[in-house]
Amino acid sequence: xxxxxxxGGPAASNEGPISRLIRAAEIDTRMLGMLAAxxxxxxxxxxxxxxxxxGGGGLFGGSFLTSRNLWILLVQTSVxxxxxxxxxxxxxxxxxxxxxxxxxxxxxxxxxxxxxFDLGPLLGVGHPAIWIxxxxxxxxLGAAIGAFNGILIAYGQIPSFIVTLGGLIAFSGAxxxxxxxxxxxxxxxxxxxxxxxxxxxxxGPLWSWALAAIACIGIGVAIVxxxxxxxxxxxxxxxxxxxxxxxxxxxxxxxxxxxxxxSYLYPPRVAERFALDNNIPIPPGVEDKSGxxxxxxxxxxxxxxxxxxxxxxxxxxxxxxxxxxxVMTFVARRTRFGRYIFATGGNPEAxxxxxxxxxxxxxxxxxxxxxxxxxxxxxxxxxxxxxxTALGTLNELYVIAAAVIGGTSLAxxxxxxxxxxxxxxxxQSLQSGMALLNVDSAYTNIVVGIVLVLAVFVDQIYRRRxx
Amino acid sequence: MSTETVVxxxxxxxxxxxxxxxxxxxxxxxxxxxxxxxxxxxVGLLGHNGAGxxxxxxxxxxxxxxxxxxxxxDGKDAxxxxxxxxxxxxxxxxxxxxxxxxxxxxxxxxxLGRELRTRWGTLDDIAMEAECRKVMxxxxxxxxxxxxxxxxxxxxxxxSVAIARAIHFNARILIMDxxxxxxxxxxxxxxxxxxxxxxxxxxxxxxxxxDIHDVFDLADRLTVMKNGRVVGTAHVKDVTKDEVLxxxxxxxVPPGATPGPGAIA
Ligand SMILES: Nc1ncnc2c1ncn2[C@@H]1O[C@H](COP(=O)(O)OP(=O)(O)O)[C@@H](O)[C@H]1O
Ligand SMILES: [Mg+2]
Numbered sequence: 001x002x003x004x005x006x007x008g009g010p011a012a013s014n015e016g017p018i019s020r021l022i023r024a025a026e027i028d029t030r031m032l033g034m035l036a037a038x039x040x041x042x043x044x045x046x047x048x049x050x051x052x053x054x055g056g057g058g059l060f061g062g063s064f065l066t067s068r069n070l071w072i073l074l075v076q077t078s079v080x081x082x083x084x085x086x087x088x089x090x091x092x093x094x095x096x097x098x099x100x101x102x103x104x105x106x107x108x109x110x111x112x113x114x115x116x117f118d119l120g121p122l123l124g125v126g127h128p129a130i131w132i133x134x135x136x137x138x139x140x141l142g143a144a145i146g147a148f149n150g151i152l153i154a155y156g157q158i159p160s161f162i163v164t165l166g167g168l169i170a171f172s173g174a175x176x177x178x179x180x181x182x183x184x185x186x187x188x189x190x191x192x193x194x195x196x197x198x199x200x201x202x203x204g205p206l207w208s209w210a211l212a213a214i215a216c217i218g219i220g221v222a223i224v225x226x227x228x229x230x231x232x233x234x235x236x237x238x239x240x241x242x243x244x245x246x247x248x249x250x251x252x253x254x255x256x257x258x259x260x261x262x263s264y265l266y267p268p269r270v271a272e273r274f275a276l277d278n279n280i281p282i283p284p285g286v287e288d289k290s291g292x293x294x295x296x297x298x299x300x301x302x303x304x305x306x307x308x309x310x311x312x313x314x315x316x317x318x319x320x321x322x323x324x325x326x327v328m329t330f331v332a333r334r335t336r337f338g339r340y341i342f343a344t345g346g347n348p349e350a351x352x353x354x355x356x357x358x359x360x361x362x363x364x365x366x367x368x369x370x371x372x373x374x375x376x377x378x379x380x381x382x383x384x385x386x387x388x389t390a391l392g393t394l395n396e397l398y399v400i401a402a403a404v405i406g407g408t409s410l411a412x413x414x415x416x417x418x419x420x421x422x423x424x425x426x427x428q429s430l431q432s433g434m435a436l437l438n439v440d441s442a443y444t445n446i447v448v449g450i451v452l453v454l455a456v457f458v459d460q461i462y463r464r465r466x467x
Numbered sequence: 468m469s470t471e472t473v474v475x476x477x478x479x480x481x482x483x484x485x486x487x488x489x490x491x492x493x494x495x496x497x498x499x500x501x502x503x504x505x506x507x508x509x510v511g512l513l514g515h516n517g518a519g520x521x522x523x524x525x526x527x528x529x530x531x532x533x534x535x536x537x538x539x540x541d542g543k544d545a546x547x548x549x550x551x552x553x554x555x556x557x558x559x560x561x562x563x564x565x566x567x568x569x570x571x572x573x574x575x576x577x578x579l580g581r582e583l584r585t586r587w588g589t590l591d592d593i594a595m596e597a598e599c600r601k602v603m604x605x606x607x608x609x610x611x612x613x614x615x616x617x618x619x620x621x622x623x624x625x626x627s628v629a630i631a632r633a634i635h636f637n638a639r640i641l642i643m644d645x646x647x648x649x650x651x652x653x654x655x656x657x658x659x660x661x662x663x664x665x666x667x668x669x670x671x672x673x674x675x676x677x678d679i680h681d682v683f684d685l686a687d688r689l690t691v692m693k694n695g696r697v698v699g700t701a702h703v704k705d706v707t708k709d710e711v712l713x714x715x716x717x718x719x720v721p722p723g724a725t726p727g728p729g730a731i732a
Contacts, residue, residue, distance in 0.1 A: 330589075335589060
């Protein structure tokens, strides 16, 4: 007990070993709860699918915990997750943005029209500048629409609920007009890679491991640097074992995820196409339908056990999601801007009295939200290889739900970026899992809705207890 | 004590608020009020609840924009239309409501709006916390809860955070709106000591208090308000506590005081 007294609070004396560990390592127990819920959902889907359809190759014999499904799950999560990181800040600021779905549609459609009908004919289809112009345009257009929302809210003093409800309705109408009612397709071939389709849209095993190594080193360096600084000011630091544990757990998560995305092999057809396109020789072999590799058997390419395989590694949209998550976490926690958002959300009058320009802050937050919608619009239209007016339909609700499931309080002032991303992953897990079990989407909606309400309910009980 | 006061009186006024009016809807919260403050002087502001004291000083702190009237700082017209302007003039305020950002910690509140940053432009939380520990160590030596949102602190602890914030940035003019409302007797005495120290450094202080004894102990002059109007202003040594009570309750101005627009004839 004696060695604990320096790290634990006043309650340290009557705690069990686990809560003592959690306290000493300063672990976010709420996040642990979410990870536990995720684990239950994942294992549950795998077990149920193994009963309904055995032989899926998953961890528990089902078809959910397979590298293929998890890889797709991450890609599917990226569109909502990117927007959710912005929605957290909007909600923390005691605002709401109901227009992100329609905004996604309008940005996707305008960007699609630009590259298909304007840039294509102007520069020649497939010109390498097209995707760059399209990406910049989408982000700027999103930011501009977001800024417009923000200005109406901050300077026009119209409640954000109303402004963005108007946007929800108006932007989808505008998107329809821009598209003139048709599906805009196909996207530029480089632009399309951002959606994660095809072998070239992933960075492959080598780069994936390299990134994982860099991330591991980064985690270590950040923790050591933080500790050094605390000690320099002779502050109490976490016990060494807790710091080591953080590095080990963080690194294990990174390496584990990397192993999963790397073990997803391209299906034989895609692999064959990729080998032919890139003049990669296909080794000879004997046909075996259960094999994941490809072999040259006489005059045709067949599935086999010992042959050519392609590990995919991290797909581009997932990398974008991770990068956005990192940048937004940095913005929220390490910058003045982020500090002001949280302070203002906690008490707007106090923030104003402290000299914070809360109007400008509001405009900036909505602009950032818009830029993130721009990024999501790029991913969504690239993934579909088309821009349609319906692309963002209902996205606002999923984005808000993900933020809330991830622990963002609608009362303002409370929320984390990683929580929101986990919230998006959790919701996508439910949707993908039920799709896997062939559950009718009507039931899926019912479940997702219930989970949202349940998450907030549990959260409130948890917060009351912590207080 | 008295020699200091004389010296202070001779200097140019630090603050002159002249003929200030502000109304909310139909209510004239402050009605043609004038008040001034010299360097190293403590001016007590007294009056019933709703007399307009907080509203008057919020005009000075930039929280409210006045409908009419002028504010001069160091004899020059001061354009104060928001809290940032006021801070630029060296005006710091402890609001009656404390005005703390409840969901962030004491350090973040201390530096809110004036964060220290590393050479990379990021928040220097460690340096800020180190400074916060120093300041709080002086004001409230038992304070330990640096990592918790101020929402979870006690009333007295919150009050010391608000006081720390007001004195930490070299204020020239300090506004204290009921600074001891949530404090126990010992902490109240500490704040009294603090006011004397700050005064000795030449800081001008507006002290709003409902405790007439506090004002007599600490203030050089006092101004009484009633229904948004100034009843009168007096040196504390020229009036008795009973006379001041008469000003507060009845609006009756004793011979030792200078009457204002709110005085009854
Ligand atoms: N923001 C506001 N909106 C409307 N009325 C206000 C506002 N602030 C103060 N008042 C009114 O102005 C009057 C003076 O209030 P206040 O300055 O708080 O008095 P004091 O601080 O002397 O108790 C009261 O009648 C109060 O109701
Ligand atoms: Mg008051």
